[in-house]
Amino acid sequence: MRTGVFVCWCGLNIGGVVDVPRVVEEISHYPGVARAVDYRYMCSDPGQQLIKDVIREERLDSVVIAACSPGMHEATFQSVAASAGVNPYRCEIANIREQCSWPHQNEPGEATRKAIELIQAAIEKVRGDEALSALSIPVTRRALIIGAGIAGMQAALDIAEAGHEVVLVERLPHIGGHMAQLSETFPTLDCSQCILTPKTSEVGRHPRIKLLTNSEVESISGYVGNFTVRIRRKATYVNWDLCTGCGLCTEKCPSRASSTFERGLVKEPAISIAFPQAVPHKPVISAEACGHFTKGKCGVCEKVCPVGAIDYQQQDALFEEKVGAIVVATGYDLHPKAKVGEYGYGVYPDVIDGLEFERLNSASGPTQGQIRRPSDGKVPKEVVFIQCVGSRDQENGYPYCSKICCMYTAKHARLYKHKVSDGQPYVFYMDIRAGGKGYEEFVQHATEEEGVLYLRGRVARVFQDGDALVVFGVDTLSGKKVEIRADMVVLATAIVPASGAKELARVLKTATDQYGFFSEAHPKLRPVESLTRGIYIAGCAQAPKDIPDTVTQAGSAAAKVLALFSAERLSHSPAVAAVDEELCSGCGVCVEACAYDARTLDTRRRVAVVNDVLCEGCGACAVACPNGATRQKNASRSQVFSMIDAVVG
Amino acid sequence: MNSCPELLRPCWQGFFRADEDEWRGVTASLPPDGGQGLRERRMRYPYFPGCTLRAKARGFESSALASAGALGVQLDELPNWQCCGATFPLQADNSFSLVSPARTLASARKMGERLVTLCSACYNVLKRTNHVMRTDADRRDKVNAFIEEDYRGDLEVVHFLEVLRDDIGFDALARSVKVPLGGLAAAPYYGCLLLRPADELAFDDPEAPHILEDFLSALGCRAVDHPYKIECCGSYVALEPGDLASGPSRMVVESARTRGAQVIITSCPLCQYNLDISQQGARGHSGVGVPVVYFTQLLAIALGLSEDVLGFEGHVISPGPLLRSIGAMGSEATA
Amino acid sequence: MRLTRDVVSGENRRKLRDISGEEVASCYQCGKCSAGCAMTGMMDLLPHQVIRLVQLGHIEEAAASRTIWLCASCLACSARCPRGVSLPNVMESLRVTLLRPGERHLDPAGLPAEVLENAPEQALVAGLRKYT
């Protein structure tokens, strides 16, 4: 064996603690080492050139780089080795920074000794390394997008426009997400539907977008480039292929259901189309409300439908789709009503949340856009807006800031003033977080030009007193307790992940944070990649964000998908598990142990089989196997023992 | 006899002297040709003294006029001036208080294109009033209707310091110095009225002014920079019972004193009063008083003018001992 | 403190706006004005707190503070205010709400003799302007 050892100073990061010249001196005498050299920054261009030169001069067959974590530069050094003719899987990293010089800053002598041992262990490992070549896997150039809010739609359009097919799954009967419920949008106050409908109709008619509404993902198998997805399309009891969307059924239906789209502010027919611009513009029967299902009596819609589209017998349908990449765009929900008792949310009809206010202000909403309070339809003259409800509240809600409510509250207060010019809006806030282009100006406009009174402080309590809602608040700026008899109270409730987000994450085998927001691979450098290869995240599914940020992230998730699709084949690390069929007893312990479904049992031959491209090389199976039949390529038992010997021996 | 615009009756304390020729006399007594060509380009400007310079701050005016004369500047006192009002009115709905300064401006315009002031307050009020007359058509019409003029603010209100800097030049001033002040450590004090509001006055950098420093350097003094030079002295709050303005004033004096200032210069009689009187009690503790003088008084000394024009009167901290100790004043002088 | 729309945007708030020419709603209570005011040592309310009371429509309470008489109109605050609020104008408008109906905050006859004797005329005229 001819191994070269390259010890990096990393400026003072390593060199300031570890005695690098001594390390080089000691290591150069270690068995199998042809040459040991050091350099100030091994990852720099001259550093890489040095490695190549030494490989050629010494005709090396393996290298050990003693530097930072393999997470940082393993790929760099592997490709340097490969370019100079050394098999990249015979390039090992000894992490003498994160695992040595940083934690042992105050004990340089010990650090030097440990660095030597870590390098010796790496030399022992490289001694047993096989020359491997990367696995190559095919890519299905078709994407699945879960959630058809503005995030999902944007990603779908971007991918479809680039020429690839998209399967867009939305659990509601229509697409558009929460944006469809908004009236006007900050910071420009343009009408939400007006900027949304061009997108929804484009998605609805795009030849490369397969739209599955009223549907949910049931299960997923496979791996990056090759996922198989099972989708359940829930029964709508209307045959959408026949339905023309004429709406006769909804006019005649005698049963009533609370409208989810209108956030319970009105009742709608049991068969209904959520809103006039809905895509697809087809009705759904709510089985919980429909007389036919609840009492077995009604059949009005079936009778009036001119095309015979009503189908009370319709069943859920299951589809299977093959895709190469997945974008999760499941968006958000609002903090549940029941959880803010002190504001009487869910008890007093005139205590509403932000989305309810959007509906009140929407021309297609329950009041045709007039601001009238839910209880008696009166135009409210004193309206209190309360920010940070459930947000920034470690004890009763969530510690995080919901990010968009400062802005939409300013928007609400302004829109209210536009409609009720003699009314007085009050906003209780803790801080105003308006860090976006034109955002601070938007908020200042509310105070300066539109007479919105901002009061710094949280509200303690809201209670009904006769006709009024009494608000107990404070203005910490003047140090005064404030009491307002309000006609209506609007709560900026916390943004929480869409219901079912954690369950979906489990199905996708990817991670969420403790609240259910999907975790990105790196908060700064890989913000749209999930922790699972081939799965990307966009919009509020990842964290609360406004429409501009959502669209940006959706575009960038689409770009990642397109980058994946641009490769002929994908490569996969060959350092995976292998089975010695002579030793394997077919007990199946390893199949259980594998977290990546990479193992199956060949029942005919009674041996375990590894699906190389699924195997992440974690080694769980090797540890579990009672027969020593499983070998981890380039981390064999003998390699591991000689590494241990090198350290403790 | 002029009337006090505040009370709309003859000035309540009789500040104005009938005998105004006494003062014109100073302008007339130009020294014999000092060479250096200043004479040739002799400058003449209408000049507004203001009430304080006719009463408690006579030394400010006499030293200024004498120095101006020595430098070849003739300041012609406006014939029929009125008190500027001493403080610029801050009410948007009331233009009445602008009447008196506007009248002054209108009559000055008839004499020339620039009006020179000495007192910071006069400068501030006249310049701000001028700004209103130039930019605010509504208020201009109201005021003009009242004073029966058609004045449009086309006059330049300047402070005497600006004349020294821009017309004479600090280099030329330095060459005219007869009695170099030998490194006298002098702290400039700008206060508020010269600097704010900066967009209207455009006098100097409002946060880091330097015209007084440049002036002091020309006289051969060592200008002592200190952070409180732009802080307020307390102004008319001095009239409130309880010695309220002396707190801020004491901060100003201390800031100059602890940085080595032997003397503080100002161009505002109220600043002079506040800073000086704030040392009344403190003199006992610190044992060191810092005299507060008008910049023109140092100027007159440096130009070697008669001590008669200095007019050091009624100081709590008398500048006499200091100025005598550095040989800037004779031993038997005033003060 | 009860807040209603009549208090917050009522007649007396409008009146103050007319006198001062200032829209105090622009103030976002950063406090920079108070941070630089030379007179705060003697004030009962800091300048930004006076503005706050005006924003809340509590004009009388603002006018009852000692602060409005201690403001020296030095403009240090307005020179640096990031929102272009002219506090000294607001202070003056508050004084004026009391002075115009006839209140005299200063009686020249009651000034101590040594003040009358020594204070420059400028101080007396300015004082009369601001306090009567």
Ligand SMILES: Cc1cc2nc3c(=O)[nH]c(=O)nc-3n(C[C@H](O)[C@H](O)[C@H](O)COP(=O)(O)OP(=O)(O)OC[C@H]3O[C@@H](n4cnc5c(N)ncnc54)[C@H](O)[C@@H]3O)c2cc1C
């Ligand atoms: C009151 C209020 C006012 C607002 N005003 C503005 C504004 O003026 N300007 C602005 O920029 N932003 C505003 N926003 C923010 C804006 O709503 C969001 O930025 C935007 O809607 C996020 O889009 P999204 O696609 O990520 O999520 P969503 O709009 O929530 O869309 C997610 C979609 O995924 C679907 N879905 C969820 N789970 C599943 C699942 N398991 N399977 C299939 N489908 C699923 C949902 O049904 C939904 O259709 C406001 C928010 C609120 C609450």
Ligand code: SF4
């Ligand atoms: S009546 Fe029939 S065709 Fe018309 S909307 Fe209803 S289901 Fe569709």
Ligand code: SF4
């Ligand atoms: S965005 Fe504003 S209102 Fe919303 S949680 Fe954050 S600070 Fe509170």
Ligand code: SF4
């Ligand atoms: S655990 Fe070992 S013996 Fe058992 S099936 Fe897996 S490889 Fe074979």
Ligand code: SF4
């Ligand atoms: S500096 Fe201006 S914005 Fe800041 S508190 Fe004072 S008045 Fe308000």
Ligand code: SF4
């Ligand atoms: S103008 Fe008044 S409030 Fe403003 S800094 Fe000066 S004294 Fe203070």
